[in-house]
Amino acid sequence: MDAETRAEILEATNRALCEHGYAGLTVQRIADEASVTSAAIHYHFDTKEELLNAFLDDLIGRFESELSCESADPRTRLNTVLDAVFSPKNPEADGFPVAVMELKAQAPYHELFRERFLDFDGVMREVVADIVRDGVAGGEFDETDPEKIARLITTMSNGAHARVVALDEYPAETRRIVEDALELHLGWTPGEGADG
Amino acid sequence: MDAETRAEILEATNRALCEHGYAGLTVQRIADEASVTSAAIHYHFDTKEELLNAFLDDLIGRFESELSCESADPRTRLNTVLDAVFSPKNPEADGFPVAVMELKAQAPYHELFRERFLDFDGVMREVVADIVRDGVAGGEFDETDPEKIARLITTMSNGAHARVVALDEYPAETRRIVEDALELHLGWTPGEGADG
Numbered sequence: 001m002d003a004e005t006r007a008e009i010l011e012a013t014n015r016a017l018c019e020h021g022y023a024g025l026t027v028q029r030i031a032d033e034a035s036v037t038s039a040a041i042h043y044h045f046d047t048k049e050e051l052l053n054a055f056l057d058d059l060i061g062r063f064e065s066e067l068s069c070e071s072a073d074p075r076t077r078l079n080t081v082l083d084a085v086f087s088p089k090n091p092e093a094d095g096f097p098v099a100v101m102e103l104k105a106q107a108p109y110h111e112l113f114r115e116r117f118l119d120f121d122g123v124m125r126e127v128v129a130d131i132v133r134d135g136v137a138g139g140e141f142d143e144t145d146p147e148k149i150a151r152l153i154t155t156m157s158n159g160a161h162a163r164v165v166a167l168d169e170y171p172a173e174t175r176r177i178v179e180d181a182l183e184l185h186l187g188w189t190p191g192e193g194a195d196g
Numbered sequence: 197m198d199a200e201t202r203a204e205i206l207e208a209t210n211r212a213l214c215e216h217g218y219a220g221l222t223v224q225r226i227a228d229e230a231s232v233t234s235a236a237i238h239y240h241f242d243t244k245e246e247l248l249n250a251f252l253d254d255l256i257g258r259f260e261s262e263l264s265c266e267s268a269d270p271r272t273r274l275n276t277v278l279d280a281v282f283s284p285k286n287p288e289a290d291g292f293p294v295a296v297m298e299l300k301a302q303a304p305y306h307e308l309f310r311e312r313f314l315d316f317d318g319v320m321r322e323v324v325a326d327i328v329r330d331g332v333a334g335g336e337f338d339e340t341d342p343e344k345i346a347r348l349i350t351t352m353s354n355g356a357h358a359r360v361v362a363l364d365e366y367p368a369e370t371r372r373i374v375e376d377a378l379e380l381h382l383g384w385t386p387g388e389g390a391d392g
Contacts, residue, residue: 021301022217101300104358104361105217105301106217107362108364114362114364148372151369152373152377154355155370155373156352156355158358158359159351159353159358161358162354162357163317165303165304167310168310174351177344180344181380
């Protein structure tokens with residue numbers, strides 16, 4: 001399958017998940033959304049589970065790249081993480097929280113989905129812990145446990161995600177609370193970077 | 197319907213949701229779990245949505261009663277909330293997080309479910325904010341914004357819930373992080389009450 005068709009099928013998976021929910025998701029409906037035949041999808045993905053695993057993998061990969069930035073300043077890097085998590089800019093991503101929430105609810109029944117979420121959680125916590133470690137070493141942040149800060153931000157991100165889906169609440173509400181907590185833990189005002 | 201039958205049907209709904217997922221949930225499967233006829237269920241609940249709404253209502257009502265305690269000490273009351281949220285004792289409740297996560301994922305498609313989650317969120321935040329307000333007024337806690345603390349605990353609770361389901365992680369992991377943050381915000385060490 002060429003990369004373009006694959007990307008189109010994964011986009012269509014998101015739309016079909018949002019429109020029909022996991023309960024109503026069929027390969028035929030994804031094929032209809034992607035304007036390909038269901039045989040074409042089955043040719044590349046043996047099962048619906050494999051297709052959804054690829055969908056998650058793709059989504060998580062893109063999100064991971066948003067978490068990282070080139071700056072050497074831990075404050076700028078942490079701001080980048082907060083932006084990616086609590087102020088997503090990509091309007092195309094609007095439906096993703098609903099689709100991902102469906103798959104989180106399916107994790108107890110699908111080991112593949114659970115593995116993807118565990119991978120992603122590990123990466124996100126590592127990115128944040130590295131930033132905090134660097135900031136403590138460089139004196140930008142107060143002395144603190146980097147793993148603990150990583151857990152705080154990651155769990156608040158999980159909470160914000162659930163609130164978007166279940167309550168239709170904008171994640172900026174959660175961002176304010178995270179920023180206040182970070183100020184106390186790190187002695188740093190989020191939003192401030194190298195020039196702050 | 198007598199209260200016992202109703203309770204049995206709602207218990208059966210939880211088991212059926214956990215076993216089959218929302219995708220595979222049918223009134224017949226709930227009836228099988230409850231050892232009643234599907235006609236008996238349809239007699240009392242017009243639709244599957246109404247049955248699930250009653251299930252949520254029941255579950256939330258029981259959880260709300262766990263959040264409150266008779267003590268006058270805000271520290272004891274806040275410990276009670278932390279216990280109810282992050283250290284649930286009722287082993288019967290083991291399957292509930294999965295069932296509730298399924299329904300959260302359905303909230304964008306079912307206004308009734310969304311309303312239940314919004315109700316519950318409002319109650320939980322109010323309970324916590326009242327406790328913090330009392331504690332600040334009485335000098336047990338440092339000066340802080342009670343609404344902000346309520347949001348912190350509630351959002352961490354949402355995050356812990358998602359982590360139980362998606363990652364199979366015990367909520368005690370989240371409790372440690374919440375307690376550290378509360379210590380900084382309130383100048384109070386969770387676990388300490390009137391005698392602490």
